[in-house]
Ligand SMILES: Nc1nc2c(c(=O)[nH]1)N[C@H]1C(S)=C(S)[C@@H](COP(=O)(O)OP(=O)(O)OC[C@H]3O[C@@H](n4cnc5c(=O)[nH]c(N)nc54)[C@H](O)[C@@H]3O)O[C@H]1N2
C-alpha cells in the first residue's frame with residue numbers, strides 16, 4: 001500500500017511549498033504534489049519541483065564517496081569507501097587546523113534552505129575548529145541591508161493579502177518564474193480590477209501580463225524612487241499623519257529628493273517624464289484619494305548592482321510616505337525572513353569557536369580569495385574548502401578566477417553534492433548527499449509566514465548521507481567530543497526557533513508533525529500603526545544605523561559601476577548592459593541537468609533588441625560570443641523587442657559544462673560589491689557581443 005509523506009520544498013525560493021509525496025509499497029517516491037490545505041501552496045507546485053522525483057532518481061545521482069584521479073576540473077573520479085573518505089578528510093583538516101585554522105573555509109548557500117541540512121551541524125564543526133566564517137552575500141545581502149536600515153528587518157506584507165490590493169507594483173521581480181504563488185494572488189487582484197505595474201528593464205513573462213511595464217535601465221531604480229518622492233512632496237501625495245507618527249527623517253528625505261526632478265530622473269532611467277509623473281499620481285490617488293490598498297512586491301533584481309542597497313531603501317520609503325501600511329493588502333514585501341525568531345546561536349554554536357571571532361571570507365569574491373597568497377591583512381592563505389549546498393564554480397562572479405582558484409594544487413577541496421557539478425569536478429573528495437526526500441528538516445520562508453516541518457519519505461539512495469550526518473561523522477573522526485556535535489537531526493530542528501517568542505508561541509510541534517506547517521502569529525497589517533523593528537520603532541527614512549557608522553543616513557542614487565552613463569570609456573569598448581536573471585526551468589544551477597526541463601530550454605541564449613542586432617549584423621539563431629575584459633561565453637541569438645536597446649539578457653544559471661564552450665555568464669560578471677551588504681553585482685556588467 002502506498003503512503004503519503006509531508007515534505008517541505010527545500011529550494012531557495014520565496015514560496016517554500018508544503019508538498020505531499022506519495023511513496024509506493026516498495027519505498028519509491030512516485031508522485032510529488034502541492035498540499036491543497038497549505039494556504040501559501042494552495043495545491044500548486046512550480047514547473048521545476050513537479051520534477052522532483054525525476055531529479056531524485058536521476059541516473060547521474062552521486063551514490064558513493066569518490067576520490068579525484070585526473071587533474072582538477074577534469075572530472076575523473078574513482079569510488080572509495082566512506083571510511084577512506086572520512087580518514088582522509090579528518091587527517092587533512094586536523095593538520096591544517098593545528099597550524100592555521102582560518103585556512104579552512106566553508107562554502108555553502110541555498111541548495112537546501114532547511115535549518116538542519118544547511119548550517120547547524122556544519123557551522124558547529126567549523127566553529128569548533130576555528131575555521132573562517134563565510135559572509136553569505138551572493139544573493140540578497142544588499143537588499144537585506146536596505147530592509148534592515150529602513151524597516152529594521154526583512155519584514156513586510158503578508159503574501160496571502162495581495163489578492164485584495166488595488167495597485168501592485170512588481171519591482172525587479174519576474175514572479176511567474178520565481179514566485180508563482182505570489183503571482184497567483186496578483187492575478188486574482190487583477191481579475192478584481194487591480195492594476196499591475198512591472199518595473200524591469202526586460203519585458204519578462206510577468207511584465208508581459210501586467211497592465212503596464214516600465215523598462216528602466218538596469219541599476220537606476222533608486223533614481224526612479226527618488227523621482228517619485230520628489231513628486232509626492234511637490235504635489236502633496238503624502239499621508240502626513242502616518243509620516244509624523246510612524247517615520248523618521250521626512251524633512252531630510254524631502255530635501256534629498258529635491259534634486260531628483262522628473263526630467264533628471266527620466267534621463268537617468270531612460271524613460272519618459274510622463275511615465276514618472278503618471279506613476280506618481282496613480283500611486284498618490286489610489287492611496288490617498290481612493291484610500292485603496294497600494295502594494296509593492298520587490299524582487300532581488302534591482303539590488304544586484306552597485307547602488308543596490310540604496311535602491312531598496314529608496315523604494316522602501318514609498319509605502320510609508322503614502323500610509324499604505326494601514327491596509328493589510330497595502331505596503332511592501334521583499335522578504336518575510338525577519339518575522340521568524342531564528343535561534344542562530346543554538347543552531348551554529350559560535351561559542352565553540354576557540355579564537356574569538358574568526359576572519360570572514362566574502363563568498364562573492366571567492367575568486368580573489370582563493371588566489372590570495374595570504375598576508376597580515378587577509379590572514380592565512382586558504383588551504384581547504386568544504387563546499388555544500390552550492391555550486392560556486394558556476395554561480396560566483398568572475399568565474400575564470402574562481403575556477404583558477406579551485407584548480408590550485410595546494411588546495412584541499414571536499415564537495416558534498418547530489419551531482420557531479422562544475423564545482424565537484426575540482427574536488428579532491430566528493431561525498432554523496434541525500435535530497436529532501438531522503439532526510440528530515442525544518443524550514444521558514446522568505447516570502448510567506450509559515451514554518452514547515454519536512455519528513456524523510458524514502459531511504460537514502462546508494463550510500464548517500466544527509467549533510468548533518470556527514471558533518472557529525474567528520475567531527476567524530478577528528479576526535480571532537482562535544483555533545484552538540486553528535487545531536488540528531490530532529491534535536492537540531494527543535495532548536496531552530498525561539499519557541500517562546502510572540503510569533504511562535506502558539507506553534508505546537510505536534511501540529512507541525514501532523515499538518516506539516518503552521519503560520520506565525522503576525523498581524524495582518526503589522527505596521528498599520530508603526531511598530532517597525534528599527535531602533536526608533538519607526539520606518540527610518542534617515543537610518544540611525546547608517547548614521548552611527550558615519551555613512552549617508554538617507555537613500556541616494558549611486559550610478560552603476562558599469563554603464564554608458566557612468567563609465568563612457570568602458571562603454572566605448574563594451575557598450576551593452578548584460579543582465580542574467582533566473583530561468584523559469586532552472587533553480588540557479590539546480591535542475592539544469594533534468595532532461596524534461598532541458599528539452600524546454602535546450603541551450604544558453606542571449607536576448608537582444610533588433611537595433612543592437614542589426615548594428616552587429618546578427619541574425620536570429622546565430623552563435624554569438626559575449627565578452628568583456630574578464631572573459632567570454634557563447635550563446636545563441638534571440639532577437640526581440642522584449643528587451644530595450646542597449647541591454648541584453650542571458651537567462652541563467654547554466655552548468656558551465658553544459659554550455660557550448662564550457663563557460664557561462666559568470667565569466668563576464670565582476671567581483672565588485674554593492675554599496676550596502678557587500679553583495680555581488682551580477683547585473684552591473686558591460687559587455688560586447690559578436691558573431692562567432
Ligand atoms: N525558476 C526559478 N525560480 C527561482 C530562482 C531560479 O533560478 N529559477 N532563483 C531563486 C532565487 S535564489 C532568488 S534570489 C529569487 C529571485 O527572485 P527575484 O528577485 O524575484 O528575481 P527574478 O524574478 O529573476 O527578477 C529579477 C528581475 O529583475 C530584473 N532586473 C534586472 N536588473 C534590474 C534592475 O536594475 N532594476 C530592475 N527594476 N529590475 C532588474 C530582471 O530582468 C528580472 O526580471 O528567485 C528564486 N526562484
Ligand SMILES: Nc1nc2c(c(=O)[nH]1)N[C@H]1C(S)=C(S)[C@@H](COP(=O)(O)OP(=O)(O)OC[C@H]3O[C@@H](n4cnc5c(=O)[nH]c(N)nc54)[C@H](O)[C@@H]3O)O[C@H]1N2
Pocket residue numbers: 012108109110111112117138139140388389390391392395396416417418419421433434435436467580581582587588589590652653665666669682
Ligand atoms: N550571473 C548570475 N549569477 C548568479 C545569479 C544570477 O541571477 N545571475 N543569482 C545568484 C543567486 S540569487 C544565488 S542564490 C546563487 C545561487 O547559488 P547556489 O546556492 O550555489 O545555487 P545552485 O546553483 O542551485 O547550487 C546548489 C547546489 O546544492 C546542491 N544541493 C541541494 N541540496 C543539497 C543537500 O541537501 N546537500 C548537499 N550537499 N547539496 C545539495 C544542488 O545539487 C546544487 O548543485 O547564484 C547567484 N549567481
Ligand SMILES: [Mo]
Pocket residue numbers: 012110138139140
Ligand atoms: Mo538567490
